Amino acid sequence: MATSSTKKKPVAKMLVMGIISIALYAALLTHQDEVNEMFGKGTWYAFLPILAAFLFSFVHGSFTGDFWTVVGIEAAKKKKEVK
């Protein structure tokens, strides 16, 4: 129990990634028509949804990971032996 309380929680990182994540989603939802038109063009534009998916998963994935750590939900201390 002592280890979890002494371990520093990534609050600042979570906040930064959370703000970037919100900004990304706000940009996506406020520019829906432009995004739909450009991402729906196909051919070389096919890279756009793929790159967007990687970008969102990096930012939002980092945020959600830190979110659960900050609220105190972490993996079991004793690592499971899965060999």
Added chain:
Amino acid sequence: MHDIVNSFINLDTITILYLFGVGFVGGLVSGFIGSGGAFVLTPGMMSLGVPGLMAVASNMCHKFPKALVGAMKRFKYGQVDVKLGVILGISAEAGVLYGAQIQENIKKSFGDAGSNLYVSAAFVVILAVVGGFVLRDAWKTYKSGNAHEEEKTGKLAKWVQSINIPGTMVYFKSLNAKVSILFTIPLGFATGMLAATIAVGGFIGVPSMIYVLGAPSLMASATELVIAFVMGLGGSFKYALHGLVDIRLAMIILAGSLFGIQLGAIGTTYVKPFMIKVVMGVIMVIVLFSRALMVPVYLSQLGLIGKMSDMTVKVLKNTSFAIMIAALLIGAFIVLKSFVEGRREEKLRLASEALEHGKI
């Protein structure tokens, strides 16, 4: 391409919350058993007015980044066999292409009803056989009182591991053995074919890794995330080439599912390995009933049985969809319940260890 652009739906707050919520529950289950959620998401999007192909494409485009995040999380817990995942993933990609081609041919020959009947029949047969087997195995483990013990390699897996075909043998850490890729290729291919047919390749992928190759449940479900990533990335690009991905839908679902997948992945560190089989088996068997309800509808549309009234069709469709949602929610409930129980046990264990330490 104009008709595609015109088929982008309008997003209101309710729709966004709905997609976020389903994404979260789907992510939670995927983080735990390696797949799931897609069977609800695709029809769920279609019910909002998204054309079928676009729903499949957008679902796939949320799946691969979600699987990537989940795989990375579970890699930290030592549960992922990257080599096995990539090898199975590549052959799964081939299976996806072949499966999509079969779908296309059936659609051309028998129309939408024929294609739907094929999908539902595949659901019912595969889920009955594999789901029933997985659930029976989980039940046997539970009854035997060996739930805490390490899983034993089954007879079939032992045989597969004993076959030596020179030039094709590869060592996999999850199996702690060498297996010929002549065995892994058809398994990956079948996973991909199933993914192209019913959107959830993991229903073949995970059980085949456990029962045919001999991987522990935790590693099989974690490695499935690598397969889903490889398959989803290739599939998304293919659909994106035709402008079929609605990135707004994909990213909103991703927003919810990344919360879910992290929680599901954390959950695996607390539970007994056989719980993976329980959740997977329960979901498979419930989904099987959902799809079985639709079989008479498609048979009637094909004229193989008497015509059904519109009302009966509507009732069957709605009941089928409700059962599917129930399958996902029940799966999520079991995940959360076993997670909470596991955490409680962990806390008690740590407290008693601290107490013992204090005495010494």
